[in-house]
Structures are given as C-alpha cells and as structure tokens.
Amino acid sequence: MNTITKIDVNTSDAAQKLIDAYTTNGIAYFSGLSIATHDNQKQLLTLARTFFNDFSEHEKNTFRFGPKGSERGYERMGAERYFDGDDAAGADFKESFAITGHDTQNWPPALIQSGIKSEMTYFRQLAEEASLTILSLFEQALAITPGFLVNLHLPERNNSTLRLNHYPPLKPSERSGNIRLSEHTDYDTLSLLIPMDNTPGFQVRSPSGQWLPVPTQPETLLVHVDDLLARWSNHRLIATPHRVVANPAADIWPERYSMVYFCGPAQDTVIDSRDLFPDESPLYPPTTAGEHLTERLNQAYKDSYRQPPS
Numbered sequence: 029m030n031t032i033t034k035i036d037v038n039t040s041d042a043a044q045k046l047i048d049a050y051t052t053n054g055i056a057y058f059s060g061l062s063i064a065t066h067d068n069q070k071q072l073l074t075l076a077r078t079f080f081n082d083f084s085e086h087e088k089n090t091f092r093f094g095p096k097g098s099e100r101g102y103e104r105m106g107a108e109r110y111f112d113g114d115d116a117a118g119a120d121f122k123e124s125f126a127i128t129g130h131d132t133q134n135w136p137p138a139l140i141q142s143g144i145k146s147e148m149t150y151f152r153q154l155a156e157e158a159s160l161t162i163l164s165l166f167e168q169a170l171a172i173t174p175g176f177l178v179n180l181h182l183p184e185r186n187n188s189t190l191r192l193n194h195y196p197p198l199k200p201s202e203r204s205g206n207i208r209l210s211e212h213t214d215y216d217t218l219s220l221l222i223p224m225d226n227t228p229g230f231q232v233r234s235p236s237g238q239w240l241p242v243p244t245q246p247e248t249l250l251v252h253v254d255d256l257l258a259r260w261s262n263h264r265l266i267a268t269p270h271r272v273v274a275n276p277a278a279d280i281w282p283e284r285y286s287m288v289y290f291c292g293p294a295q296d297t298v299i300d301s302r303d304l305f306p307d308e309s310p311l312y313p314p315t316t317a318g319e320h321l322t323e324r325l326n327q328a329y330k331d332s333y334r335q336p337p338s
C-alpha cells in the first residue's frame with residue numbers, strides 16, 4: 029500500500045519531497061496553508077448545503093452569469109461527462125456551482141442576498157493565495173526560472189475556477205456500477221481539493237496504473253497536476269487521472285460534497301515547454317490555455333450541448 033506524501037509548505041525540504049510524490053502517486057497532501065483550517069471546513073459545508081438545498085432546481089438552473097461568452101454558475105447533474113470511447117464510462121452523478129476568474133458581473137440577486145457571493149469570493153481569495161505558494165514549490169522542484177508559473181497565476185491575471193460539487197444521495201435504481209464521477213484529468217495547471225466533507229470515494233490512478241483511495245485529511249489540501257503543467261513540464265509531471273466511486277452494494281450512496289480550485293492562467297497564455305526547458309524538443313505541440321480549455325470543455329459537455337436542460 030502506497031502512502032501519500034504530506035508536504036508542509038513551511039519546511040525546507042518541501043520542493044524535494046514534491047517530485048517524489050508526483051512521480052510515485054501523482055498526488056500529495058499540503059499543510060501549513062490558511063485555507064485548510066477546521067473552521068473553514070465547517071463554513072464550506074454550510075455554504076454548500078445552503079446553495080444546493082435551499083434553492084429549487086428551477087432557480088438553480090437560472091444561476092448562469094459572468095462576462096458574455098464565459099457564462100458560469102450552476103451545472104445540473106449529468107451536464108459534464110467524460111468520454112473515454114464508450115458512453116458507460118461517462119457517468120456523472122454530481123451537480124456543481126463554479127466561478128471563474130474574477131466574475132464580478134451580473135451575479136443573481138438571490139446569491140448576493142444569501143451571502144453566497146461573498147463566501148465564494150472569500151474562499152477564492154484564500155485558494156488563490158495557497159495556489160501561489162504551491163506553484164512556487166513546483167518551480168523549485170522543476171528547477172525553472174523563479175516566478176515563471178507564479179506570475180502567470182497572479183490574482184489580476186489568472187483564469188482559475190472555484191467549484192463546489194454536490195453528489196446527491198442515490199438509490200440503486202438511480203445509479204449504475206460504482207462510479208459517481210468517472211475517470212478524467214483536469215484542464216488547468218494544478219487542482220487544489222479543499223477539505224469540507226469526509227465522505228470517502230475520491231481515488232487517483234498512480235503512474236504505475238493502480239487506483240489509490242485518497243481520503244481527506246484534516247487541515248490539509250490535496251493537490252494534483254493538471255493537463256497544462258504536464259505539457260509545460262514536457263511530461264516530467266503527468267496529469268493525474270482521478271475519479272469518485274462508491275460501494276456498488278450499498279443501499280443508499282451517501283450525499284457527498286467537494287470543493288476544487290482549478291488553478292489556471294489567462295486564456296491567451298501560450299503553453300510551450302521550451303519556455304521552461306529551451307534545450308528539449310517539446311513532446312506536446314504548443315497551444316494556448318484557451319484553446320486547450322475549449323477543446324476539453326467541448327468534449328466534456330458534448331452531451332449537454334446536444335440536449336437542452338429538462
């Protein structure tokens with residue numbers, strides 16, 4: 029059984045531990061960050077319960093907002109699907125609510141009055157701070173120019189997304205197999221999983237191909253590598269495949285909540301490994317963050333574009 033590395037960001041061997049962690053398991057716990065406190069964990073759970081349970085399905089479906097062309101907000105259950113060649117692998121039993129970049133515009137009044145706007149904005153700021161600390165450790169671990177990654181993810185520049193997920197309780201007739209969210213990699217630079225709910229189910233596939241259950245740990249973030257960092261690092265780091273499962277024999281799958289900060293750069297950022305490793309030929313063709321994101325979102329939301337919300 030592999031043990032998952034725990035990295036205290038305030039210790040001098042943090043960067044060294046990091047490369048080992050990401051080449052063995054593809055994930056690590058990070059401590060010493062102000063977002064991952066016990067009080068924040070409780071506050072997040074309250075926020076998520078309020079959002080998903082206090083509004084009707086109809087109201088939630090009206091919560092789309094943000095600058096024109098990049099509407100964000102609520103996604104109903106089943107909207108995001110991962111296609112791995114066969115449709116059965118695309119199950120998605122979660123609903124979600126996301127904000128991207130600094131969405132200050134057009135928030136629905138109900139979300140302002142309920143305090144959800146201010147809470148999400150507060151947690152986005154804490155997650156942003158944590159992401160910069162962690163990116164700086166990745167720069168040290170990869171021995172690249174200090175500040176290269178941090179500067180591309182500063183508050184005024186990033187296009188990061190903060191997402192709340194809710195997996196409703198499900199009876200056997202409402203589900204299939206053991207999958208709550210099927211295998212995928214995330215589309216940005218890094219993903220920070222912020223602890224809020226201890227319901228198990230999250231797993232990562234290690235570089236050697238084994239599925240590892242990864243429980244939340246108090247006062248720590250879980251961080252994994254996303255597509256853009258795999259491309260930038262010229263495959264020194266790989267994007268971590270992950271999924272959420274449940275016991276297929278259980279009578280009811282218990283309700284589950286999660287919060288993820290998808291840390292990513294502005295859409296016009298060029299992702300070319302030669303900016304970090306000029307002497308190597310790139311294993312991935314250069315792209316921009318926006319092109320990559322559009323390609324992945326079109327894939328993941330293919331089904332929901334075919335069928336309007338019911």
Ligand SMILES: O=C(O)CCC(=O)C(=O)O
Pocket residue numbers: 191193209214221230270271272285286288
């Ligand atoms: O719910 C979780 O623990 C993981 C969610 C996830 O992988 C995602 O939102 O991309």
Ligand SMILES: [Fe+2]
Pocket residue numbers: 212213214270
């Ligand atoms: Fe994910």
